[in-house]
Amino acid sequence: xxxxxxxxxxxxxxxxxxxxxxxxxxxxxxxxxxxxxxxxxxxxxxxxxxxxxxxxxxxxxxxxxxxxxxxxxxxxxxxxxxxxxxxxxxxxxxxxxxxxxxxxxxxxxxxxxxxxxxxxxxxxxxxxxxxxxxxxxxxxxxxxxxxxxxxxxxxxxxxxxxxxxxxxxxxxxxxxxxxxxxxxxxxxxxxxxxxxxxxxxxxxxxxxxxxxxxxxxxxxxxxxxxxxxxxxxxxxxxxxxxxxxxxxxxxxxxxxxxxxxxxxxxxxxxxxxxxxxxxxxxxxxxxxxxxxxxxxxxxxxxxxxxxxxxxxxxxxxxxxxxxxxxxxxxxxxxxxxxxxxxxxxxxxxxxxxxxxxxxxxxxxxxxxxxxxxxxxxxxxxxxxxxxxxxxxxxxxxxxxxxxxxxxxxxxxx
Numbered sequence: 001x002x003x004x005x006x007x008x009x010x011x012x013x014x015x016x017x018x019x020x021x022x023x024x025x026x027x028x029x030x031x032x033x034x035x036x037x038x039x040x041x042x043x044x045x046x047x048x049x050x051x052x053x054x055x056x057x058x059x060x061x062x063x064x065x066x067x068x069x070x071x072x073x074x075x076x077x078x079x080x081x082x083x084x085x086x087x088x089x090x091x092x093x094x095x096x097x098x099x100x101x102x103x104x105x106x107x108x109x110x111x112x113x114x115x116x117x118x119x120x121x122x123x124x125x126x127x128x129x130x131x132x133x134x135x136x137x138x139x140x141x142x143x144x145x146x147x148x149x150x151x152x153x154x155x156x157x158x159x160x161x162x163x164x165x166x167x168x169x170x171x172x173x174x175x176x177x178x179x180x181x182x183x184x185x186x187x188x189x190x191x192x193x194x195x196x197x198x199x200x201x202x203x204x205x206x207x208x209x210x211x212x213x214x215x216x217x218x219x220x221x222x223x224x225x226x227x228x229x230x231x232x233x234x235x236x237x238x239x240x241x242x243x244x245x246x247x248x249x250x251x252x253x254x255x256x257x258x259x260x261x262x263x264x265x266x267x268x269x270x271x272x273x274x275x276x277x278x279x280x281x282x283x284x285x286x287x288x289x290x291x292x293x294x295x296x297x298x299x300x301x302x303x304x305x306x307x308x309x310x311x312x313x314x315x316x317x318x319x320x321x322x323x324x325x326x327x328x329x330x331x332x333x334x335x336x337x338x339x340x341x342x343x344x345x346x347x348x349x350x351x352x353x354x355x356x357x358x359x360x361x362x363x364x365x366x367x368x369x370x371x372x373x374x375x376x377x378x379x380x381x382x383x384x385x386x387x388x389x390x391x392x393x394x395x396x397x398x399x400x401x402x403x404x405x406x407x408x409x410x411x412x413x
Contacts, residue, residue, distance in 0.1 A: 003180055005131045008131035010071070010169045011131075012132050012139075015101075018039065018040065019040075019251070020162065022250075023261060034374045037375060040247050040370040041370045042095045042098070043097050044367045046096060050103065051359050055110060055355065058110060059107075064178060066107060067177045067181060075171035075174065078097060081093040082160040103356070106359035112343075114185070120287060122287045123287050125336045126283035136271065136272025136275070140269045144262045146165055147161070186200060230358060230401070231361045233401035234358055236365075236396055238331075238334060242366075243373060245328050249268055249324055252314065252324070253324070256321075257315070267317070270325060278333055282295055299331070300334050302333070303330035309326075373386040
């Protein structure tokens with residue numbers, strides 16, 4: 001789990017480093033907010049096309065080969081982004097980054113089901129998704145330090161050094177993954193025979209107790225309206241929130257007062273620090289009570305509350321950061337709890353394809369939502385109107401999941 005978390009930290013850093021780089025290259029290259037929204041979404045277009053094949057490849061070829069390939073390719077794509085000079089070139093490199101990364105997140109969610117029974121899923125998911133929080137904690141200060149202290153060193157701007165440095169990391173980790181990861185418990189060199197037998201017995205018992213929903217293939221699963229409820233609610237809640245906290249938070253903080261680039265990095269880490277603690281606590285409680293829907297709802301309600309408050313405090317740095325604390329905490333809690341729902345609802349035979357399908361539609365949302373936010377911000381000069389729309393979307397997503405997924409569909413016999 002620590003190694004998978006490290007992989008995801010680096011993955012997420014490569015995804016969101018553009019939110020800090022944008023603070024500098026938007027002036028260097030004359031790129032407006034609407035174009036930036038499209039650049040952010042270009043990554044998801046690559047994921048959209050290759051997410052399902054990437055996840056199915058992990059199921060077929062194993063985590064060792066898949067994660068090694070993914071990390072090396074996305075390191076190359078990230079380094080390439082440092083040399084983009086036009087909006088079109090940014091589109092290309094971000095698309096290539098998405099294509100390289102495709103299948104990583106849903107693949108790991110699937111991979112975890114090979115190792116841990118249902119009753120452990122929330123806390124295990126949180127230990128993987130904690131990477132988003134860790135990236136938020138260290139990513140901001142790291143990005144601002146690189147962009148400030150390495151600016152114009154060797155003829156490269158600070159934002160270019162940011163892409164180069166964060167691209168070298170996955171190249172190194174990718175080679176380590178080949179020697180570190182085991183595809184299944186029975187192949188683990190670090191487990192004794194008795195430990196392997198125990199783990200496999202727990203997993204077999206878990207499969208035997210799982211509630212059968214008649215979805216023994218991906219095509220049959222797609223006829224179940226609840227599968228679409230799970231997918232659509234993911235786009236409306238997790239994806240919409242993620243676009244605000246991951247890609248626009250640095251700009252929101254910077255515009256809330258006369259704040260330097262270095263201070264933006266430090267202030268952006270505070271919401272994630274508190275959010276990580278909240279996620280770990282709530283995930284453990286979710287496993288203890290074996291309740292998913294209402295713990296997920298609690299996280300989403302925190303997000304909605306923050307979005308209602310944020311437009312009124314955008315010009316006060318202290319209140320803005322505190323509101324982002326509430327939003328980031330809700331986002332991490334909701335994300336960790338959410339991924340227990342599809343992995344618990346889908347059958348073993350359809351699980352890989354369905355989880356990939358959730359991620360695929362999430363990538364579609366990642367294309368549309370940042371472009372939508374960027375367009376409204378560019379047209380109005382403020383992010384306020386976009387926040388109002390996002391609040392409505394998230395509220396609808398929560399209502400849809402609570403109404404469409406009854407609690408008894410996630411229980412064991």
